[in-house]
Amino acid sequence: MEQLICIGCGVEIQTEDKQKEGYAPPSSLEKEEVICQRCFRLRNYNEIAPVSLTADDFLKILHSIGEKDALIVKMVDIFDFNGSWIDGLHRFVGKQPILLIANKVDVLPKVVNRNRLIHWMRAEAKRLGLKPVDVALISAHTGEGVEEAMELIEQHRKQKDVYVVGTTNVGKSTFINKIIETATGEGEVITTSHFPGTTLGLVEIPLADGQYMIDTPGVINDHQIVHYLNPKELSLTLPKKELKPKVYQLNEQQTIFIGGFARFDFEQGSRNAFTFYVSNQIPLHRTKLENADELYDNHKGKMLAPPSIETLEAMPPFTKYQYSIKEPTDIVISGLGWITVQQPNVVVSVHAPKGIAVLVRPSII
Numbered sequence: 254m255e256q257l258i259c260i261g262c263g264v265e266i267q268t269e270d271k272q273k274e275g276y277a278p279p280s281s282l283e284k285e286e287v288i289c290q291r292c293f294r295l296r297n298y299n300e301i302a303p304v305s306l307t308a309d310d311f312l313k314i315l316h317s318i319g320e321k322d323a324l325i326v327k328m329v330d331i332f333d334f335n336g337s338w339i340d341g342l343h344r345f346v347g348k349q350p351i352l353l354i355a356n357k358v359d360v361l362p363k364v365v366n367r368n369r370l371i372h373w374m375r376a377e378a379k380r381l382g383l384k385p386v387d388v389a390l391i392s393a394h395t396g397e398g399v400e401e402a403m404e405l406i407e408q409h410r411k412q413k414d415v416y417v418v419g420t421t422n423v424g425k426s427t428f429i430n431k432i433i434e435t436a437t438g439e440g441e442v443i444t445t446s447h448f449p450g451t452t453l454g455l456v457e458i459p460l461a462d463g464q465y466m467i468d469t470p471g472v473i474n475d476h477q478i479v480h481y482l483n484p485k486e487l488s489l490t491l492p493k494k495e496l497k498p499k500v501y502q503l504n505e506q507q508t509i510f511i512g513g514f515a516r517f518d519f520e521q522g523s524r525n526a527f528t529f530y531v532s533n534q535i536p537l538h539r540t541k542l543e544n545a546d547e548l549y550d551n552h553k554g555k556m557l558a559p560p561s562i563e564t565l566e567a568m569p570p571f572t573k574y575q576y577s578i579k580e581p582t583d584i585v586i587s588g589l590g591w592i593t594v595q596q597p598n599v600v601v602s603v604h605a606p607k608g609i610a611v612l613v614r615p616s617i618i
């Protein structure tokens with residue numbers, strides 16, 4: 254029997270086992286374009302079925318790319334740059350050139366200077382041990398920067414295949430769809446969704462010179478907040494639109510809760526403005542530091558939500574990170590957003606679920 258591939262995710266179609274990847278009902282094989290049941294459901298009902306791609310499988314895919322002669326596009330989510338970073342890519346893919354593309358720039362406020370961000374990306378890549386041939390900043394959604402990124406790909410691939418890699422949810426499929434749309438004028442071919450892990454097999458898209466652009470399954474970074482969330486919480490937490498920064502004038506010994514996800518304490522310093530960049534749908538609550546513990550115990554999952562109490566119980570408990578700020582700094586809570594502290598000489602701390610990365614960077618605004 255001829256091998257059939259799902260037009261949604263690229264997985265091989267099978268008709269025997271409903272529980273396994275790639276199942277499609279036998280009757281659907283008569284259609285011109287076959288789609289697996291999982292993609293069918295995702296498209297039509299927004300349902301999510303569990304995915305069985307492990308970190309090992311992902312490493313195997315990376316190693317197999319390393320044996321080819323190809324350009325690698327490493328995609329990250331600019332809103333969760335460090336959380337969506339794949340460590341040690343050079344080690345896995347050998348000498349292949351890597352083009353670094355950060356997606357979802359549309360969620361950042363317009364005031365964020367794009368050139369400065371690109372500059373920051375280069376420095377951050379270097380710090381994390383990546384030597385990209387180039388970097389680009391795009392929105393696969395709005396198309397911002399996509400043509401420039403396509404030009405960079407053409408310039409660096411030198412008639413070779415292109416593999417797009419990244420963690421789940423960075424927008425690989427959306428990006429490739431955008432390229433297809435730009436190149437052919439056709440609509441959506443690959444399944445994209447805001448649920449992690451919708452792209453299963455490798456999806457090959459022919460390029461004009463007989464080479465391919467290949468969408469790879471995303472690897473799951475366990476320490477990303479998104480993996481704890483149910484679909485409703487996910488959609489509240491992942492920003493879909495331009496973030497509206499929220500500025501708080503705080504006195505020392507005041508606390509801001511970010512939903513029930515995290516808390517920011519202004520411990521020491523003179524009255525000061527702090528700017529919060531998180532999804533517009535996560536409410537912030539101000540309180541006195543001395544009341545913060547009690548408020549959290551009494552109101553988590555209710556007034557301090559999302560997430561729900563059930564999700565919070567599945568998440569690790571809070572751990573505290575304290576910072577003495579000397580220059581304009583962003584404190585990033587991976588996957589949730591960041592807090593900009595403009596004024597030096599303050600001591601602040603962040604409480605966030607243990608295992609969720611909290612880090613500082615020079616302010617990008």
Ligand code: GDP
Pocket residue numbers: 356357358359360391392393394395419420421422423424425426427428444445446447448449450451452471492493494
């Ligand atoms: P993949 O797992 O890397 O293939 O990611 P998808 O292409 O499936 O996208 C994951 C989620 O991010 C979906 O909800 C997309 O709608 C969303 N997304 C993708 N690109 C962008 C973008 O440029 N901006 C925004 N705001 N969301 C995006």
